[in-house]
Amino acid sequence: MALESLKDAIPEAMTIYPVQWRSRIYAIAGLVLFLVITILVALRIGSTDISFGTLFQILSAKLPFIHIEPTWTTNTEIIIFDIRLPRILLAGLVGAALAVAGTTYQGLFRNPLADPYFLGVTQGAALGAIIGFMLPAWQMGSIPLLAFFGAVSAAAMVYAIAKVGKTLPMTTLILAGVAIGAFLAAITSYLMIASGDELHGIISWLLGSFSLTTWWQVVIATPYILVGTLIIWLYARPLNVMQLDEEQAQQLGINVEQVKLILLGVATLITAAAVCFCGIIGFVGIIIPHAVRLIWGPDHRFLLPLATFAGAIFLILADTAARTMLAPTEVPIGVITAFLGAPFFLYILRQKKRAIF
Amino acid sequence: MFKLLLHNVSLGYAKHVVLRNISFEARPGEMLGIIGPNGSGKSTLLRGITRIIEPSCGNIFLDGSNIFSINRQKLAQMVAVVPQNPILPEAFTALEVVLMGRTPHLGLLRYEGKKDLDIVKAAMESTQTLAFAERRVGELSGGERQRLTVARALAQEPKMILMDEPTANLDINYQMETLGLARQLCRNQEMIVVVTLHDLNLASQYCDRLIVLSHGSIYCQGVPVKVINTQTIKDVYGAEVLVYPHPVNKLPATLIVFDKDK
Numbered sequence: 155m156a157l158e159s160l161k162d163a164i165p166e167a168m169t170i171y172p173v174q175w176r177s178r179i180y181a182i183a184g185l186v187l188f189l190v191i192t193i194l195v196a197l198r199i200g201s202t203d204i205s206f207g208t209l210f211q212i213l214s215a216k217l218p219f220i221h222i223e224p225t226w227t228t229n230t231e232i233i234i235f236d237i238r239l240p241r242i243l244l245a246g247l248v249g250a251a252l253a254v255a256g257t258t259y260q261g262l263f264r265n266p267l268a269d270p271y272f273l274g275v276t277q278g279a280a281l282g283a284i285i286g287f288m289l290p291a292w293q294m295g296s297i298p299l300l301a302f303f304g305a306v307s308a309a310a311m312v313y314a315i316a317k318v319g320k321t322l323p324m325t326t327l328i329l330a331g332v333a334i335g336a337f338l339a340a341i342t343s344y345l346m347i348a349s350g351d352e353l354h355g356i357i358s359w360l361l362g363s364f365s366l367t368t369w370w371q372v373v374i375a376t377p378y379i380l381v382g383t384l385i386i387w388l389y390a391r392p393l394n395v396m397q398l399d400e401e402q403a404q405q406l407g408i409n410v411e412q413v414k415l416i417l418l419g420v421a422t423l424i425t426a427a428a429v430c431f432c433g434i435i436g437f438v439g440i441i442i443p444h445a446v447r448l449i450w451g452p453d454h455r456f457l458l459p460l461a462t463f464a465g466a467i468f469l470i471l472a473d474t475a476a477r478t479m480l481a482p483t484e485v486p487i488g489v490i491t492a493f494l495g496a497p498f499f500l501y502i503l504r505q506k507k508r509a510i511f
Numbered sequence: 512m513f514k515l516l517l518h519n520v521s522l523g524y525a526k527h528v529v530l531r532n533i534s535f536e537a538r539p540g541e542m543l544g545i546i547g548p549n550g551s552g553k554s555t556l557l558r559g560i561t562r563i564i565e566p567s568c569g570n571i572f573l574d575g576s577n578i579f580s581i582n583r584q585k586l587a588q589m590v591a592v593v594p595q596n597p598i599l600p601e602a603f604t605a606l607e608v609v610l611m612g613r614t615p616h617l618g619l620l621r622y623e624g625k626k627d628l629d630i631v632k633a634a635m636e637s638t639q640t641l642a643f644a645e646r647r648v649g650e651l652s653g654g655e656r657q658r659l660t661v662a663r664a665l666a667q668e669p670k671m672i673l674m675d676e677p678t679a680n681l682d683i684n685y686q687m688e689t690l691g692l693a694r695q696l697c698r699n700q701e702m703i704v705v706v707t708l709h710d711l712n713l714a715s716q717y718c719d720r721l722i723v724l725s726h727g728s729i730y731c732q733g734v735p736v737k738v739i740n741t742q743t744i745k746d747v748y749g750a751e752v753l754v755y756p757h758p759v760n761k762l763p764a765t766l767i768v769f770d771k772d773k
Contacts, residue, residue: 171628172606172645388619395611397600405561405594406667407587407615452602 178456185463189246192467196242196474201481202233209234241367244375244431245473245487246466248364249438251379251428253465255421256439257446257458258386261393262417263324270425270439273331273418277338278308279429283359284345287352297359298371298430305426308338313418322414361486362433364473371431382424383462389417390454397452437491438465441499448502468495513574513589513670514538515560515703520569522552522559528567529555531728539670539701542694544708544718544735548748551724553707554595557673560705561592573671587615591664595675597656601649605659608648609635612666634665637692653680661689665696671703672696678713686710690717711765715739716757723747739763 198204208226212234215222224231255270263272271277282304286297312334316327346356392413396403400410429435442465443457450460472490479485515537522530530552537543545553558564560571562578571578578586591612599608612634613627635641638658643651651659657680664672674693678686694717696702708714714721715735723730723738725747731738740763741754753766 174604174645391614391617391619394603394607395614397603398611399598401558401563402592402594402597404563404583405587405590405592406611407584409583447602452600453607 174451175456178450178453178460181450182456182459182463185460185467189463189467189470192470193242193246196470197234197238199474199478200233200238201478202230204230204234236369240369240372241364241473241477242470243372244367245364245469247372247375247379248428248432248435249442249465249467249469249472250383250462251424251465252435252439252469253442253461254383254386254458255425255428257443257454257461258393258417258421259439260443261397261454262414263328264397265328266444267440268328270421270428271434271436272328273312273422274308274335274338275305275422275425276429276434277335277342279305279426280360280434281308281338281342281345283430283433284342284349284356287356287359288345288349302426302430304338305429306422308334309418309422309426321411358486359433361488362435363476363484363487364432365477365484367431375427375431378427379424382420382427385420386417386424387458387462389413390458393417393454393458432487434488435469435491436488437495438469441491441495442468445499445502448505512539513703515671515705516572517560518570518572520559520566520571522555522564522566524564529727530559530724533569533729535722535729535732537671537703537705539703540697542697542704542706542717542719544706544714544721545724546708546711546714546721547724547730551747552727553724554675556724557592557675557705557707560673561590562586584615587667589670591667591669591672593657593660593664593672593674593677595679597660599648599656599659601647603648604645605640605648605651605655606631606635606644608659609640609644609662609666612663615667630668631662631666634662637665638662639688654682654685657681658685658689661692669702671705674704674706676707676709678708678710686713693717711739711744715762715764716760735762739765 194206194209198206198209208230211222212226212231214220215224216235252270256268259268259270259272260266262268279301282300282302283297285304286300289296312327312330313322315334316322316330318326346353349356392403392408395406395408396410396413398406403410425439443461446457446461446464450456469487469491472494473487475494476485476487476490479490517533517535520530520533521528522533533556535543545556547553555564559566560578562583565579573581573586573589581589609631610623610627613623613631617623617627632641635644638661640655640658640662643655648656648659657677661674661677664674672693677689677693681689690706690713693704693706697704697719706718708718718735720733721735721738722732723743730747731743739754741752744750744752744754744765751768753768754763755766756762757764
């Protein structure tokens with residue numbers, strides 16, 4: 155009976171699509187719902203426990219035309235709106251950005267080991283951040299800017315070196331990325347030894363953390379990540395076709411060099427926007443795309459949105475664990491993503507032993 | 512009239528010239544075979560016609576305009592390619608791979624609709640690939656993959672199909688099915704089919720006209736009866752064979768002779 159009515163609920167237009175597609179569309183809707191629930195739960199949990207009742211009242215009081223007499227303290231409202239919410243939103247944005255960028259890089263390079271940090275982006279960001287740490291204390295605010303600049307210029311350098319005439323051979327790009335990354339890492343290590351007192355701050359930045367999140371970071375990161383992610387979503391079909399070799403993609407009407415340039419550029423920008431505020435968070439960009447691929451298949455039209463939402467959910471959960479597990483001490487989020495992510499990933503990997511690419 | 516015209520075309524890679532002064536034309540309804548020994552430039556010629564490599568001199572015209580003045584998407588709406596050993600992503604299903612053939616007809620914002628799915632289904636039916644539409648490419652045999660790329664080319668709804676050794680991985684039944692289908696497309700849908708072949712008997716039986724490539728230039732071209740003879744095959748391939756009229760349709764049939772006592 156229930157199944158029958160569910161069938162009726164399927165829009166007529168969708169019935170022409172293969173069953174697998176339909177189930178993936180429902181999966182996207184499911185993940186969006188799960189993301190909302192995750193955000194609500196993460197808002198509730200923390201050093202001050204706030205009941206769901208109070209949480210909903212506080213949230214709905216913010217809506218226009220609704221007036222609720224406050225039964226809560228201003229403190230609670232500050233915890234929700236100025237401490238937890240921006241932190242959760244930034245974690246979600248960063249998780250989405252890293253997952254979608256990782257999916258893009260893996261698709262472009264047709265290499266399962268590609269991650270958002272493939273093109274020297276990490277090393278560039280780290281170097282920029284360390285230079286920021288070594289500046290006089292009142293200039294600490296420039297760290298994100300320097301990290302962003304470092305990430306983007308490292309990737310641009312890799313790109314410029316790898317370009318041969320009008321084409322961009324992907325293998326050369328990978329090798330140039332490795333070489334530039336190693337070079338920048340050498341400078342970074344030297345500066346770390348030379349930095350003395352700042353070493354602790356630098357190391358915790360390198361491990362990644364959302365503990366210092368404020369609204370202005372969310373405001374700056376949102377447009378980058380939102381627009382970038384949407385652009386990448388639009389390129390889902392070209393990215394699918396590029397899973398064939400480049401020659402076939404061209405013969406199917408794809409302007410391969412242009413697609414590569416756009417996708418690499420956008421993926422690098424959103425990665426840079428993600429790492430510059432919260433440091434280098436490993437594992438999300440590689441584990442989430444593969445987990446999604448294993449569960450829902452390699453079609454980028456579904457893979458990209460699914461990875462985006464799964465990445466957001468995963469990093470919000472990881473950050474919630476990071477701030478509550480050893481409270482009041484914060485665990486570096488990179489530790490959590492690897493500690494929780496790796497076993498989960500290995501579990502799915504064991505479940506399905508077949509081609510995932 | 513839609514036609515393919517090559518005028519004094521030279522093609523090659525970097526400084527190495529593979530093909531020199533190639534001129535020919537192909538008209539709708541015509542099945543054109545390209546034969547020649549390994550390394551004579553058959554695949555290079557097809558890569559030139561699809562803009563993968565640029566001619567060092569000469570021009571290629573399609574429908575009256577130089578192919579370099581047609582944008583890639585427009586070109587792919589007219590010309591489909593069945594490559595020789597294509598890389599196909601293993602985790603995609605057969606249906607998803609054939610659907611990629613609709614790419615030139617869809618913009619970034621358009622989703623595949625009922626029309627596209629119907630075209631894909633018809634293409635898969637005529638190539639006998641519909642039976643494994645839901646299976647993953649990684650599980651398919653070489654011959655099944657080859658027919659899948661033919662289906663993908665059909666899904667493009669082109670005016671011209673270029674086939675690079677389409678029978679290489681096929682058993683004798685599917686060799687006949689595939690070339691028979693190509694021939695049918697020529698006749699019924701006024702398509703141009705250009706096909707490279709190693710098998711001289713298939714070339715002779717199915718093609719209306721043959722171009723023989725040797726050492727990077729055209730050795731001769733014409734109808735199979737004129738082109739395939741003992742002398743040509745000795746000159747071009749360096750092989751001693753017998754050529755007899757086919758007992759049924761009198762087209763030239765090539766026989767190899769191996770003297771076991773030697």
